[in-house]
Amino acid sequence: MKTIDFTTITLNPAVDHTLFVDGMTLGSVNRAIDFQRQAGGKGINVATMLALGGATVAVSGFLGRNNPSIFDRHFRDHGLLDHFIRVGGETRTGIKIVDTKTDETTDINLNGPAAAESQQAELLAKVKELVRPGKWVVIAGSMPKGVAPEFIGELIRVVHSGEGLVAVDSSGAALKAAMDAGADLAKPNEHELAEYFNKDLRDFDDLVHAARSLQKEKVANLVVSLGSEGVLFLTPESEWKASAPNVKVVSTVGAGDSMMAGFLRGLADGETPEDCARMGTVYAWNRLESLLPKLPSGNVLKSQMRQIAVQPLTEAEAEVSSLSGGGPRQN
Ligand SMILES: Nc1ncnc2c1ncn2[C@@H]1O[C@H](COP(=O)(O)OP(=O)(O)O)[C@@H](O)[C@H]1O
C-alpha cells in the first residue's frame, strides 16, 4: 500500500450546501444571492487541507451508498485515498447560511444514515489496516445514528495498538469518551470546552482555567479555537495564544477543520509549538478567505505565518487582566 502520512475518520460526513443571503429574516421569504454545494464533514475537510499541503491522506468513516458521486469526485480531485465503509441511505446534508450583511454563518446540520454494528466492526478492522506508527489519525465530527459515543474509545484503542497518534475534534459525550480513552490531541472550541465542564466560561480566566485543567488531566496537546479571538495551544511543556488572521471572511465553514490540519502538519514536521499555532492559523486563514478549500505555495504560507502574533499564554492573561481589571473578557 502507498505511504500514508495521515488518516482521517469522518463517522458522519455531509454534503454542505452554503447559501449566501444579503440579510435574513426568519418567518419570511429570503432570497439567496449565491450558492455552493460541496463534499464536507469534519474529517474530510481536514484531509482536504492536508492533501492540498502535499500530504498523502487516507479517508475513512461511513458514507451513504445512495449519493456517492460528489464524494467520489472530491476524493479524486484531491488525491484522497478512499477507505470509507458504505452504509445504506444517503449521506446527510449540512445547510450553511452566510449572511453577507452581518458576516454571520448559521449552520443546520441534518441527521445522517445509521451505521450497523457489523459496519462499525468493519471500520475498526479498516482503521487497524490504515494506522502507521507515529502517524496521526484524526477522528472528527458528530456521531451518526446507531453509533454509541464509546465507539470513539474503541477507535482510539485500535490506533494506539498500532502505535499511531490520535487527534479528536468532537463534542458532548463523544469528546468525553475520547478524553477518557487517551486521545493525544483535542481541538474543542470555546463552546465545546464549556459543555465538557458543564459550566459557563464567563471570562478569559475561566476559559484558561478550564483549558489548563483539561490539558493536565486528560490530553497532552490541547488546541482551543476561539473564532475571531484566535487560538490557545497547551502542551506539557508550554502554553501559547495565537492571534486570529486579519482577513475578510467569506465563510467560516471549515475554518476549525483547516486549523486542525495546520496544527497536525506542524506537529508532523516537528515545528515548535509557536509555529504549529501559526501554521494552524494560516490554514484556517486560507479557508476563511475562500468558499472552496485552497492553500498557497510554501513561500506565501511562510509570509502569512510571519503575520500571526503568538505570545505565551501568561502574557495574554496579564494583558487581558490589565485591560479589564479582571472583569468580563475583552481580548
Ligand atoms: N471571524 C473570524 N475572523 C478571523 N479569524 C477567524 C474567524 N473565525 C475563525 N477564525 C480563525 O479560524 C480558527 C478556527 O475557527 P473556530 O470558529 O474557532 O473553529 P470551529 O469552526 O471549530 O468552531 C480560529 O482559531 C481563528 O484563527
Ligand SMILES: O=P(O)(O)OC[C@H]1O[C@](O)(COP(=O)(O)O)[C@@H](O)[C@@H]1O
Ligand atoms: O459532524 P458535525 O459536528 O455535524 O459537523 C459537520 C459540519 O462541520 C463541517 O465539517 C464544518 O466544520 P467547522 O466549520 O467546525 O470546521 C461541515 O463541513 C459539516 O457540515
